[in-house]
Amino acid sequence: MTNATQAYSYAGPSTLSEGHLGLSTSGGRTATGFTDHPRFFSGLLTQAAPAAAGLLAVADVALARYHRPQPGFTRDPVVTCGGDRLRFESFSACGGVYSRLDVLGPALDGEVFDRGTTNVDVNNPLREALARVGGRDPLHVGVGPDEVTVTTLDGAVVEKKVPLPARWLRGFAEVQVIAAGFDLRAELSGPQAVRFLRGLPRRASAEVWAVPAGGDLRVSDREVPGGVHLAGVGRLATMMPLLRFVKALRVYGPADGSGAGAVELELPGMRYTLALSPQTWRGFSGEGAVLDDLSGDQVAGDADLVGVLLNFEPTLELGVLAARSGLTPQRVRAALTQLGTAGRVGYDLAEASHFHRELPYDRDHVAALNPRLTSARRLVEQGAVRLTGPDSAEVTTGGGVRAVRLESGSCTCPWWYDHHGSRGPCKHVLAARIAARDLPGGETSPTARDLPVQETSR
Template sequence: MTTSTVAAGAAQSYSYTRPSGLDEGLLGLSTSGGTTSDGPRAHPHFFSGVLTQAAPAAAALLGLADVAQTRYHQPRPTSFRDPVVTCGGDRLRMESFSACGGVYARLDVLEPALDGDVHERGTTNVDVNGPLREALARVGGSDPLHLAVGAEELAVTTLDGAVVEKKVPLPDRWLRGFAEVQVITAGFDPRGELAGPDAVRFLRSLPKRAREALWVVPAGRTLRVSPRPAPGAVCLAGPDRLRTLLPLLRFARALRVYGPPVTAGSGPVSSVWELELPGMRYVLTLSPRHSRGFSGEGAVLDALTTDEAAGDADLVGALLSFEPRVDPDLLSERSGLTLERTRAALTQLGTSGRVGFDTAEAAFFHRELPYDSTRVAALNPRLRSAQALVEGDAVRFVGDSTAIVRTDGGDREVRFDGDRVTCTCPWWYDHRGERGPCKHVLAARMVRRAADATAETTAEAVR
């Protein structure tokens, strides 16, 4: 059986060798291939066993499914989307994006909530559709929840029978979103924590809708909502985007929030909202604005233009084996790279979706998305435009810190001032660097790095 073909560049499609079936109590899961710690497998089987916390696990899976089919900006009906599942040995991570691309959701099912066998470590994507949602909704506190994860199915069995879900194409914008979220959240710190009862009161008190971004600041044993940013605050852009947390509140043990450093003059930024459940964590990451998806944030663009990090990423990537928590110090020792270059390589791997970032543990984790990882650069129009400017000799430096970039709309001036770079183009004027560098800055950086590399090579030859 083969999935229907989709437009090039919109998604990837997959083939199945046979349909899944249930025969004399044996559930056979049809797979279309996946990535494991031993490499690609035609018919991998990642996990089979029991989720020991049935009710919260079922509710959290429904929350993940709700995010995947919701378009928070300009709501309209949308089809079901398929989460990505990674088996890391002591845990299962299930990830998805909203249909609008502005909310990233992840369910981490940790060792205390798992009882079963890990057959392989690896990553696959799974479909969550209507029949599965109905099955999950019937799971009660005493029902056993048996779970099998293969290359293309997530199977949930309750006392009422079995439901097997088949994989469907994964949108390209999810790859860009995965890459952006990892780079953005790697710079976040814990900003506040509430115990279960306090978390319930706070989340239920939030306004259902807010036109402008709100800010949340610690206030004693609770969090206080403010219309303005302040040091230590966390941005809350679109409180309605947290609504999938509400059905989970009866299981909540704690709520934690994470964000980047902000000042009184900061604009809207992304934030992470983590609900601790028995043996698992349900995490939502929100984009800076209700109307913005992560795929256009541009946080990965600088990493994509760095040749050294790209080469180091090949070396570091070969040493990964679906670790649930990547240790940069150990990777540095094994690779022979400095710790700084190892961390840069992990960032580069994140730009192709090969590592994610867990704010709860302040650590990277390894996954392999079901994509051709080389597509991430081709999917970014700003990077493509910058490369075209470089290839067209449109960049000319008029000093150590100033470049003139020739475009059809006129010359743009790019200025370097330490770590800060500015441009005279309309994009830079509108966003001031908050959505990543413009194509002119990217092109100037590429030319500057190439010139620096040539100078270094020449100096080495002279020595």
């Protein structure tokens, strides 16, 4: 499909001069509506050095292409003001590393003007200045232009356009869904964290598992249940300059130790999180974790209902949203997945909750980014699905008849044999589940048409 394009337009470049960090903003949605150059916050960063180092780390991830490094476009970090915190997010150019710096209330002393989300300009001179911020330097930060800045920079517009590849957009959607399935596996003190990260293999492509061992973590080169998979330890490099500030380290992952993993550093008044895809060559976009939640006909309507209840809250409670919307918690969870694919919610591992933010992607565009779901719906529309039992179905395609198990998600297609569900359900399983939901009382679906359905993306 054709890549989307993101256009940035700043009133001027971000600067750091004489203890004042002015972060220039592009267009974004706020609690009061869309604004060309939102102004969110003005005040002191009480922990200047870790904040500067953390912001630089987020910017470094935005610049990086960890798999097959090569020059390319830079997609500016995103900032969200949730009232009591600032969240800075970025996603690597290769789509395999997600980073976020949460600057929390204790590290902020100033005035909040609005809540919302926008891009921030991080240019080379600013990066150099951030690297020079010392531990005792006072740092005043303004997110968005103040009246003086607007007057001074009148006409000094910074504009740039960058492509947003389909895989990159899908990856942003997948990260929050995958992270919502993680659990805390281990927590280390500051000295333990330094020892653990500095003790990782020096080879950037090394693949290890961080395995809880008493009150510590040991490194294994084999998959271990309960361990956290860290593929390509070189992708943790942006954490190294932060070690002088670290108070604790936490690792998160699924119970079986497979797939993606995440590492979080607790810093004074803030947190820095990295999520790594299952392999260095494999971005988050191929995981298919959102497909089941997106496949129901009612999900789009539920997402619209839940979406109007959001107001850039720093945490979203499932029970509260269920009570306010009148939906079941299960339907709210699916609605949050839909909102995630539209860039409207993220997931905070430390607080085990979603948060509201608005990225510049719409629902229709993201739906087109899921070819397996599109193909599955086409199979249902063409009558290619026949339910053969409470947990079984046959799906007729140009490649033959595929035998599907609905509960386990197994299938006789090549996709299943290659991935065994590790990258989400195949289109045949999705089609069978959609057909099963569409039929009342467990009736059998219509027999597949005689004409085979043309194979498309699995």
